[in-house]
Amino acid sequence: MSDIDTSRRTFVVGAGLATAAAGASPALAQEAANAVGAPTTPAAAAYPKPPFPPQRQPWPGLASKMTPRPDHGETSYKGSGKLTGKRALITGGDSGIGRAAAIAYAREGADVAINYLPAEEPDAREVIALIRAEGRRAVAIPGDLRDEGFCRKLVEQAARELGGLDILVNNAARQQTKPAIADISSADFDATMKTNVYAPFWLTKAAVARMTAGAVIVNTSSEQASDPSEDLVDYALTRAAVLNFTKSMAKQLVSKGIRVNAVAPGPFWTPLQVSGGATQEKLQAFGSTSPMGRPGQPAEIAALFVAAADPSLSYSTGQVFGSTGGGGQPA
Ligand code: NAD
Ligand code: MG
Secondary structure, three states, rough: OOOOOOHHHHHHHHHHHHHHHHOOOHHHHHHHOOOOOOOOOOHHHOOOOOOOOOOOOOOOOOHOOOOOOOOOOOOOOOOOOOOOOOEEEEEEOHHHHHHHHHHHHHHHHHHEEEEEHHHHHHHHHHHHHHHOOOOOOOEEEOOOOOOOOHHHHHHHHHHHHOOOEEEEEEEOOOOOOOOOOHHOHHHHHHHHHHHHHHHHHHHHHHHOOOOOOOOOOEEEHHHHHOOOOOOOOHHHHHHHHHHHHHHHHHHHHHHHEEEEEEEEEEEOHHHHHHHHOOOHHHHHOOOOOOOOOOOOOHHHHHHHHHHHHHHOOOOOOOOOOEEEEOOOOOO
């Protein structure tokens, strides 16, 4: 038998989902069933594949209410001291990709502050407990990043409570599917820009004022930066903006010894997708268009956030670290 056992857990997960997704269209279910890559690791063999059960949460959604629950590396991520003594602020650290980064950073020896919206307190509490379980300092700072004053205070408070700031991870984002440009109101457009572009700008400005040589800024971009979906017009352009911002700031901050890198995910199973980020049709087939035929789990990208901030990669700045299941990588 191969060291990758696809038999039992995959069957159990798959059977449950197939039943729950009975409402999915036969064409979608067929597409999903066809597009399944061979497992790349024993852990990946157990990761869920489409079709997924229909589900909808109000924005911003909770990981704890998703079916199946995402794997953020809670029981699997193993650290090796790569970020010992570092102090990190992670926006959107309550769930999804940001939570996976928070768990990984704590297990690599960092103290971690997370920001999230007040409605996400239940998810945030789980992350705070996981960071403390590693013996690391955990700071919870809820608040809305669309407010410049709050962004400034967030950086101040994180630096004060952590005793300094070595790593800023600009990861929070707003994504809402809209079929046509006529459906994107100015208020929608503004909320997406404020969350996804202004906030990283405000936070970076405040963080750079406190950072010293050796510090790192990590921005979350997306494959959407160069291959935008027709229904994610406002969101996709922000992922391109963040990628561009990463490259200009990397050059600007070389003189200060501060590095700036980006991580670009493909489709990942997170609350963003079940709280308005995807249509029900896309959600049920989520990940089926990636060559691996399934979405990534947040646990599968955490190590790239570690790499993006790892002091041993001291020549890497302005870089884009990708994880797309074989799909396009923004340049
Ligand atoms: P997620 O829902 O778990 O995380 C997004 C977080 O953004 C939320 O948890 C919330 O705390 C935060 N947020 C949103 N609006 C906010 C506001 N106004 N104030 C404060 N916080 C706010 O989803 P995720 O998929 O893990 O998203 C994390 C990052 O990954 C985003 O930058 C997203 O663009 C990127 N990304 C995700 C995917 C994917 O398929 N899930 C693909 C490519 C890129
Ligand atoms: Mg969340």
